[in-house]
Amino acid sequence: MITIMTVCGMGLGSSLLASMSAERALKDAGIDPSVFRVETSDMGSANRPDVDIYLTTTEFAPDMQQWGAPVVTVTNVFDESEIGERLVPVVRSLL
Amino acid sequence: MTQKQEATFAGIRKLLTPERVRFGVQAADWRDAVRAAGELMVETGAVEPRYVGAMIRSCEHFGPYIVIAPGLALPHSRSEDGVIQDSFSLVVLDSPVEFGNDANDPVHIVLALSARDPNGHIEQLRSVATSLAKLASAGDDWRPLRDATSPEAAIGILSGNEEDEQ
Numbered sequence: 621m622i623t624i625m626t627v628c629g630m631g632l633g634s635s636l637l638a639s640m641s642a643e644r645a646l647k648d649a650g651i652d653p654s655v656f657r658v659e660t661s662d663m664g665s666a667n668r669p670d671v672d673i674y675l676t677t678t679e680f681a682p683d684m685q686q687w688g689a690p691v692v693t694v695t696n697v698f699d700e701s702e703i704g705e706r707l708v709p710v711v712r713s714l715l
Numbered sequence: 716m717t718q719k720q721e722a723t724f725a726g727i728r729k730l731l732t733p734e735r736v737r738f739g740v741q742a743a744d745w746r747d748a749v750r751a752a753g754e755l756m757v758e759t760g761a762v763e764p765r766y767v768g769a770m771i772r773s774c775e776h777f778g779p780y781i782v783i784a785p786g787l788a789l790p791h792s793r794s795e796d797g798v799i800q801d802s803f804s805l806v807v808l809d810s811p812v813e814f815g816n817d818a819n820d821p822v823h824i825v826l827a828l829s830a831r832d833p834n835g836h837i838e839q840l841r842s843v844a845t846s847l848a849k850l851a852s853a854g855d856d857w858r859p860l861r862d863a864t865s866p867e868a869a870i871g872i873l874s875g876n877e878e879d880e881q
Contacts, residue, residue: 629777632830633791636837637783637844678818679778695818697783698848 622656622714624707627676627684631662634677637697642675645704651711673710675703720875723842727874731803734759736866738807745779745814745822746771748806749790752827755804762829763797770827774814782816784851786823791830798829803843805869807861824857826873846875 624642628635639658646656659671663680667687674684674691681693692706735755742748753767769792774781782788804827811821826847828840850857850872863869 628780629773630791630793632840633789633828634780634783636840637789637847640841640844641848677780677783679780696785696851698844698851699784 622672622711623670624656624658624673624675624711625666625668625671626658626660627663627666627674627680629663629680631660631665634697635660635662638675638677638694638703641697641700641703642707645700645707646711648700649704649708651708651715655715656711672714673707675707724871724874727803727843728870730801731805731870731873732759733866733870735761735802735804736869737805738863738869739809740806741809742806742812745774745788745812748788748808748812748814748822748825749774749827752790752804752806752825755806756802756827756829759802759804761798761800761802761804763799766792766797766829769793769796779814779816779820782814782819782822784847785819786811786821786857787819787847787851788814788822788825789828790825791828794829794831798831800829801831802829803827803873805860805873807857807863807869824860842875843873846873849875 626635626639639660642658671689678693681691684691690710694703740751749771756762757764770790773792781790806825811823813820814822859872
């Protein structure tokens with residue numbers, strides 16, 4: 621199971637919205653929903669060894685580079701095509 | 716409306732009450748804009764006054780990450796920063812304001828939120844998210860919200876109640 625963690629400052633708000641768009645983007649790309657799950661978190665709790673991919677807005681990315689998993693950034697949490705373009709190749713590379 | 720839509724609409728109306736909606740708000744800068752949205756929550760008993768400062772500080776700390784889509788800011792802070800009730804407040808700015816987010820500035824719409832716990836209102840945020848995503852993809856700088864003629868109309872738009880639009 622590929623674990624994708626969306627992250628923002630507080631763990632509610634942009635991370636939740638990004639997680640919804642990510643789920644739709646992956647589904648639209650034809651990726652089997654049973655092979656991934658999307659969780660949301662705040663910066664304080666997001667750094668976990670079981671996370672395979674981080675998804676966040678650009679402000680948080682620099683601090684997350686050391687966490688040992690690829691960091692995918694987005695500018696618009698509603699833009700499924702932006703999220704899809706950036707996230708789908710990384711998910712596919714882990715399948 | 717379907718029963719489910721009615722339940723969602725009722726749910727959002729509890730959080731985004733008409734008293735928490737303001738149009739034509741003049742803000743000199745992003746702090747003013749966030750403060751305006753925060754004050755609507757303070758006045759209506761949703762948060763303590765210190766929550767407004769906390770929202771501003773989190774933007775100063777993390778950068779303008781709350782500008783989550785072109786033209787839209789979603790300021791918020793943690794429950795321990797003075798949340799009394801779950802709520803939304805909506806400020807439609809008279810003229811757009813820069814928040815320092817290169818990709819998504821300038822901001823037309825400030826939708827502040829308060830949550831007593833991060834999981835407590837996920838359904839409400841999800842249903843607002845659908846309407847927000849639709850408005851964001853229309854690419855017209857949130858015109859339906861900016862042109863709304865009443866708080867009820869704006870609440871209707873955000874809760875996906877299309878009937879109010881016609």
